[in-house]
Amino acid sequence: MSDGGAAIDDLALRARVEDLLLDYAHAIDDGALQAWPGFFTEDGRYKIQSRESYEAGLPMGVMTCEGAGMMRDRVLALETANIYEPHTYSHILGRPRLRRAADGTIRARSNFLVTRTMQEGRMDAFAAGKYLDRIAPQPNGALKFAERLVVLESRRIDILLVFPL
Amino acid sequence: MSDGGAAIDDLALRARVEDLLLDYAHAIDDGALQAWPGFFTEDGRYKIQSRESYEAGLPMGVMTCEGAGMMRDRVLALETANIYEPHTYSHILGRPRLRRAADGTIRARSNFLVTRTMQEGRMDAFAAGKYLDRIAPQPNGALKFAERLVVLESRRIDILLVFPL
Amino acid sequence: MSDGGAAIDDLALRARVEDLLLDYAHAIDDGALQAWPGFFTEDGRYKIQSRESYEAGLPMGVMTCEGAGMMRDRVLALETANIYEPHTYSHILGRPRLRRAADGTIRARSNFLVTRTMQEGRMDAFAAGKYLDRIAPQPNGALKFAERLVVLESRRIDILLVFPL
Numbered sequence: 001m002s003d004g005g006a007a008i009d010d011l012a013l014r015a016r017v018e019d020l021l022l023d024y025a026h027a028i029d030d031g032a033l034q035a036w037p038g039f040f041t042e043d044g045r046y047k048i049q050s051r052e053s054y055e056a057g058l059p060m061g062v063m064t065c066e067g068a069g070m071m072r073d074r075v076l077a078l079e080t081a082n083i084y085e086p087h088t089y090s091h092i093l094g095r096p097r098l099r100r101a102a103d104g105t106i107r108a109r110s111n112f113l114v115t116r117t118m119q120e121g122r123m124d125a126f127a128a129g130k131y132l133d134r135i136a137p138q139p140n141g142a143l144k145f146a147e148r149l150v151v152l153e154s155r156r157i158d159i160l161l162v163f164p165l
Numbered sequence: 166m167s168d169g170g171a172a173i174d175d176l177a178l179r180a181r182v183e184d185l186l187l188d189y190a191h192a193i194d195d196g197a198l199q200a201w202p203g204f205f206t207e208d209g210r211y212k213i214q215s216r217e218s219y220e221a222g223l224p225m226g227v228m229t230c231e232g233a234g235m236m237r238d239r240v241l242a243l244e245t246a247n248i249y250e251p252h253t254y255s256h257i258l259g260r261p262r263l264r265r266a267a268d269g270t271i272r273a274r275s276n277f278l279v280t281r282t283m284q285e286g287r288m289d290a291f292a293a294g295k296y297l298d299r300i301a302p303q304p305n306g307a308l309k310f311a312e313r314l315v316v317l318e319s320r321r322i323d324i325l326l327v328f329p330l
Numbered sequence: 331m332s333d334g335g336a337a338i339d340d341l342a343l344r345a346r347v348e349d350l351l352l353d354y355a356h357a358i359d360d361g362a363l364q365a366w367p368g369f370f371t372e373d374g375r376y377k378i379q380s381r382e383s384y385e386a387g388l389p390m391g392v393m394t395c396e397g398a399g400m401m402r403d404r405v406l407a408l409e410t411a412n413i414y415e416p417h418t419y420s421h422i423l424g425r426p427r428l429r430r431a432a433d434g435t436i437r438a439r440s441n442f443l444v445t446r447t448m449q450e451g452r453m454d455a456f457a458a459g460k461y462l463d464r465i466a467p468q469p470n471g472a473l474k475f476a477e478r479l480v481v482l483e484s485r486r487i488d489i490l491l492v493f494p495l
Contacts (some may be wrong), residue, residue, distance in 0.1 A: 009342070009345075011176055011212065011341055011342070011345060012174070012176070013398070014345070015176060015179070018260055019262070022259070022260050022262055023262070025259075025276075026262065026274070027294075029276070035443075039433075051418065051447075062255075088318060090276055090278070090293045090294065090295070091259070092257055092259050092276055092277075092278050092422055092465070093259055093274060094261065094421070094422050094423055095348055095350070095423065097352055097353070097356065104353045109356070110358075111355075111359070111420055111421060111422055112307040113278065113320065113420070113422050113443065113445060115290060116319050117216075117293070117318040117319045120321075120401060121319045121320050121321030122288075122319075122321070123290065123293060123318060123319045123321075124288055125445065125453065125454075125455055126454060128361075128445040128447070129396050129420065133285075153420050153445065153447040153453060154451045154452075154453045155451050156450075156451030156452070156453075157199060161479045176341055177339070177341070180339075180344070182343060183425055183428070187424070187427055188427070189443075190424075190441075191427065191439070194460075205478045235388050241393060253381065253461065254461070255441055255443070255458045255483050256441060257422055257424050257441055257442075257443050258424055258425065271363070278443065280443060280455065280458040280483065282381075282458070282483040282484045285486075286484045286486030287486070288455065288458060288483060288486075289455075289485075290455055314414070326487050
């Protein structure tokens with residue numbers, strides 16, 4: 001990992017981080033969008049970006065949310081104006097590579113592959129890429145995303161990118 | 166997970182559960198169908214169901230086996246009347262979310278993606294979905310499936326669904 | 331696993347093995363080909379073979395490297411004569427099944443699925459298969475591949491197989 005940091009040898013902490021990543025994916029798979037903002041700190045950041053754009057150091061994302069409030073707005077918009085063709089996601093997550101950053105947060109990098117299934121049954125490998133996360137332990141012991149950057153392999157961003165990844 | 170239950174913090178137990186899920190997948194990948202019933206308790210249940218049918222609470226499955234005896238019959242039928250086009254599976258499993266149920270069994274939910282390769286080399290993402298398992302520790306310490314429910318994302322069930330998933 | 335050997339219950343060792351497999355995949359995903367030979371012992375072996383050929387016990391591989399020197403040569407050739415259409419890989423790895431062999435090395439079997447993305451954005455499930463690894467602990471404590479056999483599900487080997495898998 002290019003962002004350095006100390007290795008994390010604590011297997012119980014690793015298991016908790018992996019459960020966070022997994023619960024997030026399962027919530028999206030279940031269509032439980034209301035749960036999505038709760039995985040982030042109140043000032044948490046979420047951004048989807050193409051790999052090309054990420055590697056060029058460009059700031060713009062395909063989808064960007066600054067703070068859980070903006071995420072809640074987005075969920076509300078999706079639930080009220082659902083003009084999209086119904087579909088579901090199924091996430092497969094790779095093992096995360098973990099590092100402890102100097103500020104006490106945990107950096108995680110993990111690959112993902114999302115299969116999308118349309119209502120009539122058509123299925124495709126919709127999105128492949130990596131999550132680059134900054135995870136912040138909370139005062140109550142819970143783990144939340146301070147930042148989740150979704151880097152998509154393809155710059156062909158499907159116009160059907162409706163749900164968060 | 167909606168089925169509740171206590172968290173499982175025992176990392177050695179988790180590793181044994183993950184090896185069970187993995188050995189099952191590798192056995193199917195290897196075409197070792199004879200091994201398949203042995204992953205279940207004698208009264209174990211196996212069912213493949215579409216997500217649509219599962220979420221509607223419908224009982225019918227695409228494939229259902231009540232007990233390891235019915236599974237052995239099915240394997241025998243496959244081995245004697247193999248009228249299908251030869252193909253192989255390759256399973257990719259997601260990390261399982263684990264819970265300890267009140268009855269002492271372990272509940273596991275894990276996503277999967279199965280790539281199917283036909284004899285002449287054609288390859289496709291054949292099945293995506295989740296395993297919902299009830300795993301029962303046996304008197305000899307081994308872990309077996311008391312129930313394995315395979316929930317497929319797509320309701321387009323390919324007529325070439327020959328092997329168990 | 332058919333190659334026998336003793337189970338590995340050491341979870342810290344398992345984590346180190348999984349990080350090795352992961353770092354290898356991330357390096358290829360990142361296009362950091364220069365790092366590739368360093369994952370192997372100096373006399374390490376690398377071979378890509380179709381499943382059909384592997385199961386028939388045939389010796390020939392689609393790509394074969396005997397020793398890290400041959401790998402460095404291959405990387406150099408790729409970097410100087412890159413006449414291929416630019417593309418990237420994204421690996422999803424399954425959990426490895428681990429065994430300790432009698433000679434002290436670790437045998438690992440893990441499934442993989444590689445999504446390939448071409449420069450213009452086209453994405454496909456490029457390669458599915460399994461890694462059959464022999465991992466040798468080094469005097470300095472590091473883990474390296476003494477042998478990495480890549481068994482591809484499909485015998486349709488794409489002429490665009492440029493990078494190692």
